[in-house]
Amino acid sequence: MYQTIHIVLLIVSFGLLCSQLFVRQKKVVHLLFAAFCGSMAITAIKRLGGDGFGFYQYFLAMGACMTCNGGWLLARALFRQGRAILLQHILVAAAIALLMVSLQAMQLLQQFWPESQTLLASARVVCKELLILLSSAILMLTLWEGCRGYSQACGAERRHRQLFLATYGGAIAICGVIAKIWLPADGAALQHDLLSAVAALTIMVVTQWLIYSRSHNPLISPLHVAADTTTKKLLEVEPAKTEPLTTVLTDGDMELCDNIRQLLFQQQVFLQANLRLTDLAKLxxxxxxxxSKLLRSQFHASNFNQFINTLRIEYAKTLLSDPDKGHWPVVVIGLESGFASVGPFTRSFKTIVGYTPNEFRQTVNCRVSELLGRSKST
Structure with a gap:
């Protein structure tokens, strides 16, 4: 059983690693997933060979340094858009990888310099404790990536996050908590390795599906609003009337369009107060x-501020129409929708909708009352 599970782990991880070579438009998420699968494949090889590799087993273990840290970077690239991975994130992941390599290097040195065993043993304890501490924190951050933005997500986006959280959370709970409590003392290490291999298999398969699904079907959040004419126009990706119909987008422009859609409609960055074109370009x-060019030609945006305010107003309409938020003052609605103060919010709302926020709320309440009255009469 032990051999079979790890052979399957080796085959699946190596197969998924090779599959990334056939991705035409590779993104950071594909490279990180390849590194993650490579680490899992090396782990499987080491488990299968064991002490039979001699001191080479330590070199093999050094190669498996993109496990939990690789999973964290992968989760960031999966659920964040724009500059999801910055220098500080790379440095944290590199620090964990360095601790893993150092731990194996010290075990290797003990084979050749037994006289330094006491010093190396102490250093190993320090290194191991740091690694456990950082790895635990990274696992929690990985789960946080799935939780982040969950309340604003809906539809396929929410299902993706639920699957991710169930997979990673289940693996952590089973391998990190339940196994240590319920496994018998005899053969606990062996059974823990089996559970870890099954968890790794599940994580890799689920992550591959998420990458494929999110790459081939970019998610656009409906902003929790009714699909009225304004929202439909905003979500359409067709050339604007002011642009020639013969405009052909390059692959880079199409990818940038997808990233803009995901930032605006999925992550809802328009809810950030004082958002500027410069901020969006930096992200x-x-x-x-x-x-600016793509916003004009593909999103029908004649003006950046006007476009962002339109998105904010559509979001504010959902808050004003929500019975559970009927007690929220207009100023709170405006602030929650990304406006810096109530004045600009009221002016923009009246310009775009034709009513003030209070008038719109009263109109919605009247319509709801009418519908309820008709349903009772029937």
């Missing part, structure tokens, strides 16, 4: 003129 890590 996407591209020049401003490219973002």
């Amino acid at each position: 996407l890590d591209v020049p401003e003129y490219r973002v």
